[in-house]
Amino acid sequence: MAGAATIIAIGNASLAALLMATVAALMVVVTAALTSRRCLYEQQQAVQQQSARIAEQQHPLHDYVASVEALGDKLVPVWVSQIESSRSQMESEITNLSNRFSGIVERLGVSINTVSSTSDSSGKSPLMEMLGESERDLTAVTRSLRDISIEKEKMLEGITALLKFTDRLKQMAADVAGIADQTNMLALNAAIEAARAGEAGRGFAVVADEVRKLSMMSKETGSRITETVETIGKAIFNTVDAAQQAAVKEQTTLTGAEESIQNVLDGFRQSSTDLVESSDRLRHENEAIQIDVTESLVSLQFQDRVSQMLSHVRDNIQSLHDEIAKSSATSDTLPAPLNTQTLLANLESSYAMEHEWNVHTGKGNKESAAKTPAAEITFF
């Protein structure tokens, strides 16, 4: 019993110790557990805080991604539209401008041809040729009038010469009258002689009387011839006098006409010369303007070059829009980085002009960019 009691006592003591140990162990465990739980809690708190901080940090990142997407969706199309609008406006206006320039060049060409038809630098203009022809024709007319006047003078000289014949005719008429007087005297003597002869001279007396009558008639005829010749002489004199006065007037008129014609021709020549000179100046000015406008037209080629450069940039900006859309984040994935190298490569491959390469690579400075390159021709 004692032993049992001892055993029990020992057992109790052991149990107690065990219990104590167990309790102690449990307390350690509980304490550890409590400590662990607190740590876990603290760790959870820390994780949550960290998550919150990350979430806070991710918020601007999401905003940034959204802003880039908005840039692609909203801003890039506006850029593309604005560039295309500028390009098409420039193309439209330059086309209008070139149309107007073309019209000016063509109208100047017509104007130059028109001016050339009235004058040319060789002086053989139709106007000057017409002046020369007019001068020749009018000179021929005045020469003809002058020739006619000379012929008239010769005719007048002939008529004046007739006056000398009238004097001779008058003398001849006077001679006839003298002969008639002598005949009359002879007839009278014959009549006297016939009367003396008596009966035998009666027939002769008749003849003598008839001769006397004829002599009287001859005398009267001589008188009429004298009167008629005097009348003719006066008529010739009056005619010659009138013709001479007319000739003087004609000479005066002809000289005046020649002077007037010469004055008109001189005035016309001066006007024509002035007109030809003005036309020459006008033609030269027109030609100079035509050259200037044509060169301006040539300068408008810049539009084609600029239009292509803008098209390349526009297309590349459009590619940026596509690239942004392609790399956008989904609910499951993060946004992919934008492929700038591809965009640059696409832009480079679109270049047509050396100048674009130079600008792209930074080789082209402002001076070379402003300078229009010289045309280059390659024959195959």
Next chain:
Amino acid sequence: MGKTIMIVDDSASLRQVVAITLKGAGYDTIEACDGQDAINKMTGQKIHLIISDVNMPNMDGITFVKNVKQMANYKFTPIIMLTTESQDSKKKEGQAAGAKAWVVKPFQPQQVLDAVSKLILP
């Protein structure tokens, strides 16, 4: 009657400049705004020379040249490429297609006239 030259370019102002240059030298011109338009306008009439751009909508210049070389009436018509393209690779494409000369814009009228007078059909 003057010789006829066809101008193919999508830029109306460029066509104007080329047309003024050629008309001033006594040539007649036909204008087309791209390769397809040009082919539509090549209806059998005599064309002594063609001046064509390279970069055009609908049908580009290189394809246009290849098509012209297949057309019985026009396969011997000389073609000058007038373009902003200055790369050798492009020039070789043009040469392979059958072009006779390559002029890089912007051009000077006298240079184009010299090239035209050198290549135009009699």
